[in-house]
Amino acid sequence: MGLGAYLTNPGSFPSSQVIYHNDDFVLINDLFPKATVHTLLLPRSKKFSLMHPFDAMEDQGFREKVVAEAAAARQLVAKELQRRLGPHSRSDARREAVLNGDAGPDPSGSLPAGRDWLAEIRVGFHAQPSMSHLHVHIFSRDMHSDRLKHRKHYNSFNTPFLVPLEDFPLADEDERRGRKSGWLSGGMRCWRCGRVWEKSFVGLKEHLDEEFEDWKRQ
Amino acid sequence: MGLGAYLTNPGSFPSSQVIYHNDDFVLINDLFPKATVHTLLLPRSKKFSLMHPFDAMEDQGFREKVVAEAAAARQLVAKELQRRLGPHSRSDARREAVLNGDAGPDPSGSLPAGRDWLAEIRVGFHAQPSMSHLHVHIFSRDMHSDRLKHRKHYNSFNTPFLVPLEDFPLADEDERRGRKSGWLSGGMRCWRCGRVWEKSFVGLKEHLDEEFEDWKRQ
DNA sequence: TATTCCGATAGTGAC
DNA sequence: GTCACTATCGGAATGAG
Numbered sequence: 001m002g003l004g005a006y007l008t009n010p011g012s013f014p015s016s017q018v019i020y021h022n023d024d025f026v027l028i029n030d031l032f033p034k035a036t037v038h039t040l041l042l043p044r045s046k047k048f049s050l051m052h053p054f055d056a057m058e059d060q061g062f063r064e065k066v067v068a069e070a071a072a073a074r075q076l077v078a079k080e081l082q083r084r085l086g087p088h089s090r091s092d093a094r095r096e097a098v099l100n101g102d103a104g105p106d107p108s109g110s111l112p113a114g115r116d117w118l119a120e121i122r123v124g125f126h127a128q129p130s131m132s133h134l135h136v137h138i139f140s141r142d143m144h145s146d147r148l149k150h151r152k153h154y155n156s157f158n159t160p161f162l163v164p165l166e167d168f169p170l171a172d173e174d175e176r177r178g179r180k181s182g183w184l185s186g187g188m189r190c191w192r193c194g195r196v197w198e199k200s201f202v203g204l205k206e207h208l209d210e211e212f213e214d215w216k217r218q
Numbered sequence: 219m220g221l222g223a224y225l226t227n228p229g230s231f232p233s234s235q236v237i238y239h240n241d242d243f244v245l246i247n248d249l250f251p252k253a254t255v256h257t258l259l260l261p262r263s264k265k266f267s268l269m270h271p272f273d274a275m276e277d278q279g280f281r282e283k284v285v286a287e288a289a290a291a292r293q294l295v296a297k298e299l300q301r302r303l304g305p306h307s308r309s310d311a312r313r314e315a316v317l318n319g320d321a322g323p324d325p326s327g328s329l330p331a332g333r334d335w336l337a338e339i340r341v342g343f344h345a346q347p348s349m350s351h352l353h354v355h356i357f358s359r360d361m362h363s364d365r366l367k368h369r370k371h372y373n374s375f376n377t378p379f380l381v382p383l384e385d386f387p388l389a390d391e392d393e394r395r396g397r398k399s400g401w402l403s404g405g406m407r408c409w410r411c412g413r414v415w416e417k418s419f420v421g422l423k424e425h426l427d428e429e430f431e432d433w434k435r436q
Numbered sequence: 437t438a439t440t441c442c443g444a445t446a447g448t449g450a451c
Numbered sequence: 452g453t454c455a456c457t458a459t460c461g462g463a464a465t466g467a468g
Contacts, residue, residue: 348452
């Protein structure tokens with residue numbers, strides 16, 4: 001990938017690439033997004049950014065900084081998802097209509113809650129990053145993207161290969177520490193309905209299209 | 219393939235498809251030639267044309283007819299190969315020049331023999347025809363064709379899977395009677411130089427192009 | 437488990 | 452081993468100042 005350039009010179013990139021940066025972190029849009037919104041949070045610490053994430057996250061100070069920054073970034077990503085998909089969402093439409101005075105409140109008399117976009121955002125590390133600098137994936141869970149091209153793409157985000165940030169620190173005996181799992185080559189389970197495709201990636205893709213249409217209208 | 223139509227109504231096809239026919243045989247150009255010249259000799263006998271070739275060829279009367287007709291057809295195929303490639307052949311050029319009076323005889327004083335085109339023609343059955351009616355392949359041995367597209371194409375003509383007509387009748391214990399050989403999926407050996415490609419069909423194809431250029435100039 | 441290109445491999449559907 | 456189409460699977464190159 002060459003994520004290093006983002007760390008050393010984040011200000012040189014357009015806002016379409018670098019979402020924000022500060023002394024300790026850079027948040028970028030993944031160049032090959034595997035979901036509607038897909039960002040990478042890059043810690044700038046030279047000490048940790050070349051370590052395996054499981055090792056780096058053993059350090060309590062580092063871990064706490066990452067967790068805090070990721071929580072903030074996750075809010076931004078949720079906002080972006082709302083910006084992109086809100087116009088399609090029934091929950092948001094009712095709330096917006098009431099707020100705008102275009103409609104009355106719910107039969108119960110309460111303001112519609114609006115969609116919980118934050119709940120649609122996932123945050124975690126890949127168990128075996130192939131290259132480049134340490135990065136946290138922060139992404140909408142839909143997996144609806146032209147860049148999602150094969151089984152390993154999908155399974156890297158929808159099996160234990162994706163380790164949620166909240167799971168750190170990992171227990172010593174955590175199975176995800178093992179480097180030889182078959183998660184990436186196994187069947188593909190739909191994140192939304194649980195159906196499994198053992199072989200047909202194209203079949204999964206068609207299904208993800210359908211799920212996406214329904215999900216975004218929630 | 220649908221070879222049946224050639225048997226019942228050979229006269230209805232243009233000469234580009236049906237080369238000749240008589241009461242007992244039809245000679246056609248293979249619709250998907252795997253060599254510069256590639257024809258199929260089809261016996262019209264209803265009794266034998268739906269049998270496995272090994273079984274049909276057990277019948278002495280049938281076998282002798284097929285062998286005789288194939289020998290004649292082979293002559294035609296050799297002539298066609300000469301027509302197509304003769305202009306590129308050094309052996310033929312010298313002979314033709316002498317015959318035309320455009321050149322003197324060889325240093326030895328003899329007429330150049332001209333190329334033995336018949337020796338370039340192969341005749342045989344596939345050990346496991348996949349479909350259609352019984353047919354003898356009569357083809358130039360170059361395997362130079364855009365229709366030669368994968369390993370099984372090549373190996374079906376360049377392993378014991380291709381059973382020369384002269385080998386009939388087969389001995390009872392002939393290994394080619396077995397239906398589970400791995401000939402088609404094994405390495406590909408160049409018919410001319412003997413080099414073997416274990417995996418790369420594209421590599422073989424490039425080599426066959428080179429061999430063809432040299433072979434046709436012989 | 438970076439992408440992209442190429443090619444080898446596998447299954448199907450055709451009539 | 453009929454073809455033609457699609458898709459899956461597998462290796463290799465990739466940039467660089």
